[in-house]
Amino acid sequence: MPAALYRLARDPARRNPNPVVIIGGRASATSRQVAARFLCVDCEGRLSSAGERYVLGQCARPNGEFKVRELLLRASPSFEDKNFCVYDAAALLRSHTDYYLYFAASVFWRASARAWLPPPADRQRFSLGDAYQEEFRLYLLGIAAFPRNGRLLVHIWSDQAIDFMTIAPCTLRVDSERRHKFCIPGIPSSCSWAVGSLSAMMEEH
Numbered sequence: 001m002p003a004a005l006y007r008l009a010r011d012p013a014r015r016n017p018n019p020v021v022i023i024g025g026r027a028s029a030t031s032r033q034v035a036a037r038f039l040c041v042d043c044e045g046r047l048s049s050a051g052e053r054y055v056l057g058q059c060a061r062p063n064g065e066f067k068v069r070e071l072l073l074r075a076s077p078s079f080e081d082k083n084f085c086v087y088d089a090a091a092l093l094r095s096h097t098d099y100y101l102y103f104a105a106s107v108f109w110r111a112s113a114r115a116w117l118p119p120p121a122d123r124q125r126f127s128l129g130d131a132y133q134e135e136f137r138l139y140l141l142g143i144a145a146f147p148r149n150g151r152l153l154v155h156i157w158s159d160q161a162i163d164f165m166t167i168a169p170c171t172l173r174v175d176s177e178r179r180h181k182f183c184i185p186g187i188p189s190s191c192s193w194a195v196g197s198l199s200a201m202m203e204e205h
Contacts, residue, residue, distance in 0.1 A: 001107070001182070004056050005166045006031060008185055019166075038114060047110075047140070051103030054096065060162040060186030069156050069186065089154065102140070104152050104189050108180050109136040111169040126169050128180070155188045162186050 009019030016029040039047075058068040075092055077085035090097050112128040128136060138144035167183035181190040 001166055001168055001184075002052055002056060005184055008059075008062065009164045009166060011164075019164075038110070047102075047106045051099045051101075051106060054099040055103040055187075056184070058187075059184050060157070060164065062164065066162070066186055069158070072156055100154055100189075101146055101152055104154075104182075104191060105136050105146065106140055107182055108169055108191060109133070109140060111182075113137075126171060126180075129178070150191055153190045155190075157186045157188075 006019055010017045010031075011019075014029075018029045018031045020027050020029050021032075060066045060069075071092065072085075072087060075087060078088050079086040089100065093100070108128060111126045112133055115125050127133075132147055132150075135144065135147040139146050162185060164185045165183060166185065167181070167188075169180055169182040171178065171180045173179070179190055181188065183189070
């Protein structure tokens with residue numbers, strides 16, 4: 001996950017202001033990012049400029065700023081009930097929709113492209129599956145479109161109080177779909193595989 005998320009999770013009010021990181025069931029306050037030498041400078045720059053920089057600028061901030069939620073509050077949902085509202089991301093974000101798609105794809109691909117932590121017996125390496133691994137790589141390079149059977153859901157927290165929590169990519173199977181998830185402050189995202197064309201929604205909880 002991007003280093004900027006570690007800075008957002010710092011709490012100056014605590015004796016140790018660093019974010020609490022939980023790995024393998026053990027928690028510690030640390031500023032050390034889970035990182036490794038992996039991509040060249042050009043590829044890192046592409047991932048940043050094509051999605052990461054913009055999306056991280058839209059997520060929740062400790063000062064109360066939350067740009068993407070402010071955008072939703074000014075818009076009319078395409079569907080709503082007492083529990084949530086659904087927005088058409090393409091209509092709402094227009095050209096910025098691609099930033100969310102690209103950022104999510106980059107997070108999932110990087111998580112699956114190598115092992116980032118020593119694997120204890122109770123944790124399996126995150127995997128997109130061989131076919132999607134290559135499709136995501138080609139999409140991030142600008143050679144191919146986003147995987148045809150992929151769907152990205154972006155959830156926006158409606159709670160006024162935001163936990164500045166980041167969750168690394170994880171995966172599960174729901175019915176016949178494989179679903180991957182991760183979370184940045186105020187914006188949990190998930191990507192699933194199903195037969196059909198790409199759809200993108202923004203859902204406010």
